[in-house]
Amino acid sequence: MSNRPSTITSFDQFRLSEPVQRAIRDARFTTPTPVQQAAIPLAIERRDILATAQTGTGKTAAFTLPMIDRLAGGRARARMPRALILEPVRELALQVQEQVNLFSAHVNLSSELFIGGINIGPQIRRAAQPVDVMIATPGRLLDLFDRGALLLIGVEILVIDEADRMLDMGFIPDIESIVAKLPVRRQTMMLSATMPPEIGRIAKRFLQRPARVSVAPPAATTELVDQSVIHCRAGDKDRILRTLLGNPAIESALVFCNRKRTVDELVRTLRRDRIQVEPLHGDMAQPVRLKTMEAFRGGEIRALVATDVAGRGLDVRGISHVLNYDVPTQPEDYVHHIGRTGRAGTPGTSITLAASAEREHLEAIEKLINLKIRVQRADEGATPAVSPPAADTPEAKPNSGKRTKRTTSLDHPPGSDSSSHPLEHILAPAVPRHRTPPARQRRNGIAAAPKRTPTWSETVGKARRRHQDADAEPAKRGPSRKSYRRSQTTPNLNTSPDKRPAAARTSRGSKFFRDSEHVPAFLRSPPAPSE
Missing domain, CATH: 3.40.50.300 (P-loop containing nucleotide triphosphate hydrolases)
Structure with missing residues (x-):
């Protein structure tokens, strides 16, 4: 485990090729950082590395410089990248591509970025071309592989950047699927800002006899x-x-x-x-x-x-x-x-x-x-929203025995003249507020009893009695249309019941007979009653 950086004070002391050294000088890099001093010599020896360092300590250059130096003497084939860099988010992938392009300015090396959130069509066409360094997020890389756009059997170097962030975002299953598609003989570098126990267990599966680099203690904050x-x-x-x-x-x-x-x-x-x-x-x-x-x-x-x-x-x-x-x-x-x-x-x-x-x-x-x-106080280092009160403000009069209203920070909103600072109402303790019950209505000078809400049984019993009363009294219905028409007919003056047999219905009446002798009895009119 390499905890102490080497006594390297210049990039010229690394065994890097002249084109890479020229790109470092063009970028005005003079003194390597501690993580670069410890990791670059191990990466040049093609060893697996498990590095722990703070963010902003130059971890990207620690793995891109030896990677470019190794890939400068080879040639890429179509759909078969030679180096794979996995990043958790798109912005990090974009920054790594910028670093790769910066240090490979004098080397015939190609790099492509494959991230989500954009159209996959152009990325499929670029993946079909020869690519030396592929920078990708795990989800988009698996999508391209499932579509048959690339093969991973030619990967020589694998870099897993921000491994702890990958763990937090749930990318470890995707990374396991990607590693299963890579050749066994490869160089793997895993970099992380922190080193939780789960990262150590994952490193045992992905790395082979890694050299551990820990430049700064985990989760140490900078003094600046x-x-x-x-x-x-x-x-x-x-x-x-x-x-x-x-x-x-x-x-x-x-x-x-x-x-x-x-x-x-x-x-x-x-x-x-x-x-x-x-x-x-x-x-x-x-x-x-x-x-x-x-x-x-x-x-x-x-x-x-x-x-x-x-x-x-x-x-x-x-x-x-x-x-x-x-x-x-x-x-x-x-x-x-x-x-x-x-x-x-x-x-x-x-x-x-x-x-x-x-x-x-x-x-x-x-x-x-x-x-x-x-x-820190809320008003520390802040700019007041209002100017302080003038010095000639008259002082408050002494208490003359009358009870005055207690003034709190809640009575003066931000920006009022009674507060020395617009955030003073935040720092003051909150004043408890109690609800005042409504006053009872008075009738003839006597307070009326509060209105009582009827119980459920009282409400149901009242409704039941109302229905029973409605059933006891028959409903008063108006005359129908048929009875109304009958009431308009002329009443019969003969109130005695008619005991004559009903005449049979026939299609022939008395007008079809020539004389009255031939008229049937049931068709003859009844004789007039004698007086």
């Missing part, structure tokens, strides 16, 4: 970053962050949130206050993410609100402040967040907003880094 924490309520984080971003001393800020939804909501809130911010998370399209990162690197965007997609390995120079809107649930993520500032010997500042429900995560972070984070 001034770390502080602000204890506040969860509902006051937006207001505190708005005040912190109003400080002109913050030249470039990176704000981290734990969830993508929080990023979108926070960006909308800050934009309403006319603060120039842009979001960055995994749900954004790849062209939009690339455009946002370029604008942030160029200084066009002052503040960037992002998730952990920007927390690992992103090399953006000039970030003065890192603001953790949420306390990271994983202590190792805190180390990666604050590692975005304080790089290349430049001091930086890290401020974390911690609510009461996040105290447990904060204690885990302090235990991991073995440091008690300094507690």
Whole structure:
């Protein structure tokens, strides 16, 4: 295990080819970092390496320089890359490709980037061409392999970058599937910012007798970053962050949130206050993410609100402040967040907003880094939103015996003249509020009893009695249309019942008979009653 770096003070001491040395001089690299001093000689000897180092210590050059030097004397074949670099996120893959192109400027070497979020059609056509170095994310690489766009039997060098991040994102099954498709005789380098026990177990399966390089203790934070924490309520984080971003001393800020939804909501809130911010998370399209990162690197965007997609390995120079809107649930993520500032010997500042429900995560972070984070007031280093009251303000009159209203920070909203600072209402303790019961209605000077809500049995019994009363009284119905017509006919004056037999229905009447003698008896009219 190589824990102490070699006494190498210049890149000329490495056994690298002249074209690679010329590219190093063009990039103005003079002194190798500790991880480069320890890892480059082992990589030149083609040994498997398990390296643990902080972010921003030059791990990318530690494996790209010996890789380019080895591949410079060969030739790639179609659909068969010679070197494979796996990255957890797209932004890291893009940065690694930039480093490969930088150090292979004087070498006939080709490199291609295969990441998700963009059309796979052009990538399939590029994979069919000879490629020396392939930089890819695990998901897109497996997609290309399943489509038959490439073969992995010609891979000579495998690099697994940010292995602990791969573990957190659930890429280990994909990496196992990729490693199963590679030749057994190869050189494997695994690099990680931290070394949890699971990474050690994975390294035993992927690496063969690896040389271990540990330049810095795991989860160690750089001394160039001034770390502080602000204890506040969860509902006051937006207001505190708005005040912190109003400080002109913050030249470039990176704000981290734990969830993508929080990023979108926070960006909308800050934009309403006319603060120039842009979001960055995994749900954004790849062209939009690339455009946002370029604008942030160029200084066009002052503040960037992002998730952990920007927390690992992103090399953006000039970030003065890192603001953790949420306390990271994983202590190792805190180390990666604050590692975005304080790089290349430049001091930086890290401020974390911690609510009461996040105290447990904060204690885990302090235990991991073995440091008690300094507690900062919300108004420390912030720019007041209003000017302080004038010196000639008349003092309050002494109490004349009358009971005065107690004044609290809740009675004066931010920006009022009675508060010395717009965030004083956040630091003041909350005043308990009690609900006052409504006054009873009075009738003839006597307070009426409160209205009682009937019970369920009373309500059901009342409804049952109402239905019983309705059934006892027959409904009063109006005359039908048929009875109404009968009432309009002329009444019969003869009220005596007619005992004559009913006449049989026939089609012939009395008018068909010539004289009355031939008229049947049942057709004759009854004789008139005698008086």
